[in-house]
Amino acid sequence: MIAVTVRDLIDDAHARFKRARLAFGHGTTNARDEAVYLVLHALRLPPGRLTPFLSRHVTATEHKRALHLIAERIRRRIPAAYLTREAWLGDYRFYVDRRVIVPRSYIAELLRERLAPWIARPARIKRALDLCTGSGCLAVVLAKTFPAARVDAVDISRAALAVARRNVATYHLQRRVRLLQADLFSALHGERYDLIIANPPYVSTGVMHQLPREHLHEPRLALAGGSDGLDAVRVILRQAARHLTAAGLLVVEVGHNRKRLEAVFPHLPFVWPQTSGGDDCVFMLECRDLAGAAGAAAAAPRQASRASAAPRRR
Numbered sequence: 001m002i003a004v005t006v007r008d009l010i011d012d013a014h015a016r017f018k019r020a021r022l023a024f025g026h027g028t029t030n031a032r033d034e035a036v037y038l039v040l041h042a043l044r045l046p047p048g049r050l051t052p053f054l055s056r057h058v059t060a061t062e063h064k065r066a067l068h069l070i071a072e073r074i075r076r077r078i079p080a081a082y083l084t085r086e087a088w089l090g091d092y093r094f095y096v097d098r099r100v101i102v103p104r105s106y107i108a109e110l111l112r113e114r115l116a117p118w119i120a121r122p123a124r125i126k127r128a129l130d131l132c133t134g135s136g137c138l139a140v141v142l143a144k145t146f147p148a149a150r151v152d153a154v155d156i157s158r159a160a161l162a163v164a165r166r167n168v169a170t171y172h173l174q175r176r177v178r179l180l181q182a183d184l185f186s187a188l189h190g191e192r193y194d195l196i197i198a199n200p201p202y203v204s205t206g207v208m209h210q211l212p213r214e215h216l217h218e219p220r221l222a223l224a225g226g227s228d229g230l231d232a233v234r235v236i237l238r239q240a241a242r243h244l245t246a247a248g249l250l251v252v253e254v255g256h257n258r259k260r261l262e263a264v265f266p267h268l269p270f271v272w273p274q275t276s277g278g279d280d281c282v283f284m285l286e287c288r289d290l291a292g293a294a295g296a297a298a299a300a301p302r303q304a305s306r307a308s309a310a311p312r313r314r
Helices: 006-020 031-042 060-076 080-084 106-112 137-145 158-170 213-217 231-243 258-264 293-307
Strands: 087-089 092-094 127-131 150-155 177-181 193-198 244-253 282-286
Touching: 006 031, 006 060, 031 060, 031 080, 060 080, 087 137, 092 137, 106 137, 106 244, 106 282, 127 137, 137 150, 137 158, 137 177, 137 193, 150 158, 158 177, 193 231, 231 244, 231 293
Parallel strands: 127 150, 127 193, 150 177, 193 244
Antiparallel strands: 087 092, 244 282
């Protein structure tokens, strides 16, 4: 076998991914980063530490393992995270499989700063809720970010909660994170929280029909948000106030749906923090700002039909 270095493997994978015209967006956004991730994983090298290993020669076993991952990524058009059974949010590693969508969330970026300046005293967050928890990734990050908080994590999918249970156990958070099977707030009678976060399904019907093959491996239930992508968001806005404390904060990810959402709810004073995806991905509302949400939500479907033609990105 001709001597092959880590750099050689990455360059080869990069070229093959580009020729295959793969779609990205499940932890990486381009062919080069995907090649780096898969090669480092195959060689069992630490993520984020590429430079020291570029000139390292790989063994025959490592080479075979890397080529298999690269070939599977191209042949099956499956997200890399499902091949490696792992995904990362910042410094946190999570187990994933096809029972859950691959974790990626702009909310996780905001949690790195403890939602400052919107939450001035993190120690005051005693109860938090993660709606549509999926793999449990944001629930874990919530518990790590606010160590005084007890976290409820809700998902409608029993299969997804099995994955979440595994991730919660990995971080030894069983005593602080409670997993509940429910459709949004349906099982939370009388419960109130200082902080509610949600990354609900928000892909419109039109976009669902145009998704790349990679996205079709993910649970449809976790992606499809109705004709305009806002079905779950309407319910959250209509019901959140009764589950927030007086000074509570609601944080919801909606893709790039800012214009559409503001057209449907023109009287709500949405705050749109800056994220790596822009200022149209995540909104915040305080409990006191949600008073008019119920009426607006009832009228929303008529307005939404006009907005649903606008394309959006996931």
